[in-house]
Amino acid sequence: MPRFAANISMMFNELPFLDRFAAARAAGFEAVEFLFPYDFPAAEIATRLKDQGLAQVLFNGPPGDWNNGERGSACLPDRRAEFREGIKRALDYSAALACPRLHVMAGLTPAGIPRDTLLSTYAANLDWAAEECMKAGVKPIIEPINHRDIPGFFLNRTSEAVAIINAVGPERLGLQFDLYHCQITEGDVSRRAAELLPYIAHMQVADTPGRHEPGTGEVNWPFVFDAIDASGYRGWIGCEYRPKGETLAGLGWFAKYRAA
Numbered sequence: 001m002p003r004f005a006a007n008i009s010m011m012f013n014e015l016p017f018l019d020r021f022a023a024a025r026a027a028g029f030e031a032v033e034f035l036f037p038y039d040f041p042a043a044e045i046a047t048r049l050k051d052q053g054l055a056q057v058l059f060n061g062p063p064g065d066w067n068n069g070e071r072g073s074a075c076l077p078d079r080r081a082e083f084r085e086g087i088k089r090a091l092d093y094s095a096a097l098a099c100p101r102l103h104v105m106a107g108l109t110p111a112g113i114p115r116d117t118l119l120s121t122y123a124a125n126l127d128w129a130a131e132e133c134m135k136a137g138v139k140p141i142i143e144p145i146n147h148r149d150i151p152g153f154f155l156n157r158t159s160e161a162v163a164i165i166n167a168v169g170p171e172r173l174g175l176q177f178d179l180y181h182c183q184i185t186e187g188d189v190s191r192r193a194a195e196l197l198p199y200i201a202h203m204q205v206a207d208t209p210g211r212h213e214p215g216t217g218e219v220n221w222p223f224v225f226d227a228i229d230a231s232g233y234r235g236w237i238g239c240e241y242r243p244k245g246e247t248l249a250g251l252g253w254f255a256k257y258r259a260a
């Protein structure tokens, strides 16, 4: 049976962030993920997790200036010091939240720098991050993101992610396989999930094209979830979708997967 984690950056937006942990638990989730913890003290988030008996399964490293469009710095040659500081900061949160995975965002492709330079920066930064993460018992992961949601994002296709993961070492770096992005960029999502299984350390889901809950768009999710289960994937699937209406009203698809 697939295991779903609530993405509380996108779900339960009816509530202030710190109240979304209890709401996710009450809705039947046993785990949560979110984009960023950095606006809150780690101890405060840890208390919410503990009080609700929730596992924290994923969050992202610092993205740079998010409000001004930055989406990570791993590929940026002139931001190496900031990248390292960000990973260290993230790992302090990982320790406090007992979170075993960290999404290391690639960043936007800057103009005027050869792709080879960006690729070697990306590989070197990921190699360094993998070493730091390993010491902390955390698996760093990378996510291909479609160009519609984040125009100019450096990592778009699963084949590009696999090449980098193989260069850094699949035991040191994993794939964050977001089926929403894959459906937009590549399609063939259930077969991709099975083929990429050796690399996948985390999955995420939203229906296309609206990025709402499963069942609001074009994908046959019961078929896809059965295929993922049959592939042998036993990790978490983050519900990284914007509910079409109220979060709870859109959880009908989850009824058959929620913990008893």
Ligand SMILES: O=C(O)C(=O)[C@@H](O)CO
Binding pocket: 035, 060, 103, 105, 143, 145, 178, 181, 204, 240
């Ligand atoms: O956008 C996504 O998809 C994510 O998983 C985010 O963590 C990256 O912005």
Ligand SMILES: [Mg+2]
Binding pocket: 143, 178, 204, 240
């Ligand atoms: Mg995602």
